[in-house]
Amino acid sequence: MRRWLTYLPLTLLAVVFAFPVVFMLVSSLKPDEQIFADLGSAKAFLPVGQVSLDNYTAVFETVPAGRFLLNSIIVTAAIVLLGLLVNSMAAFALARIRWRFAPILLTLVIATLVLPFETIAVPLVYWVSKLPWITSEGFELGWLNTYRVQILPFVANGFSIFLFHQHFKTIPTELDEAARIDGCGWLSIYRRVVVPLSGPAFATVGLLTAMPAWNSYLWPLMTVQDEDLRPVLIGVQYFFQLDIAWGQIMAYSSLITIPVLILFFVFQRAFIASIADTGLKG
Incomplete structure (x- = not known):
């Protein structure tokens, strides 16, 4: 009974939070007329009626969705990989x-x-616009409109530095002393001792960064005007500049x-383990 009283409210809460996502996924398979016709019933959350993948095909014909997705993958992957290295070392x-x-x-x-x-967004744009990258006679390549x-x-x-710091504090310092006796420097201790013991922390920070x-x-x-470099969320506004098609949106x-x-879903176990073990400790 105690288990039922615990999991039943959590399940109901999860279902409530899942409603918008389910509605979005189901509506993406229907034409606009079917979406509005089903709004007043449970059919809005069920893949019934005129179901097809036409909206997904139309998305790639309306906007350069493939390019936007690739740009976001490149930017996100670079931020996560560089962030894990820089923030963990700090x-x-x-x-x-x-x-x-x-x-x-x-x-x-x-x-x-x-x-x-x-x-700080506006001052940051100003200073970024003043930073040179490659400068030579008659040629200057700046920072705006770049990856x-x-x-x-x-x-x-x-926040990533704080999470790593909280986790690293839980690792016994005796391991550092043993490694230094074996001739390891701080970089070797970081790479051979701390990083192998910090898998959940790296997964959590990677997820929260991504x-x-x-x-x-x-x-x-504010900083990217070239369509070939824009990420996925910028693509949303393209649909509102044309005739609004809610199925495509x-x-x-x-x-x-x-x-x-x-x-x-891939990293949820490591995420929960890291928060439970280190994230709430002072």
């Missing part, structure tokens, strides 16, 4: 290496979480949502 230095200003620096890193990105302007500003992340990178909208809208939304769902 957290390792703050958590495992004893030096005087480590607590102060960690406090400053956590303080960056107070500022929402929207408050790097979508990647490099988001590699270092205060989701905002994949869902990035404001920053690419649902199909495009499904295309950009399914990769996130797959990523979460």
Whole structure:
């Protein structure tokens, strides 16, 4: 009875939260007339009636969806891989290496979480536009309209450093001392001792980094005007510039949502384990 009282409310809550996703997936298979006809009944959540993949075909004919998906995959993968390396090494230095200003620096890193990105977006665009990349006589290649302007500003992340720091603090320092006796330096300790014991933390940080990178909208809208470099969320506004076809919008939304769902389901065990073991410890 206790188990039923625990899992039944959780199941009902999961079903409620799943309704919008189910509606989106089902509606992506129907024409607009069928979508509006089914709104007043349970058919809105069932793949019945005029079901086909025409909306998905129309999406690729209406907007360069394949290019948008590829751009988001490139940007997200680069942010995640570089972020895991940079943030984990920064957290390792703050958590495992004893030096005087480590607590102060960690406090400053956590303080960056107070500022929402929207408050610094405009100044950041200004400074990014002033940064040179390749400069020679009569030729200058800047940062705007590039992949790097979508990647490099988001590699270092205060929340990722904090999560890694919390996990690294739970690893016994005796392992570091044993490794140093064997002749390992700090880089070897990081690579051979800490990283192999931090799989759940890396999976959690990777997942939490990938989701905002994949869902990035404001920053690419401000810094990327070239259609060949824009990510998936920018493509949503293309459908509202034309005759609005809700079936196609649902199909495009499904295309950009399914990769996130797959990523979460693949890493959910590691995510839950990391949060339970380290994320809530002070």
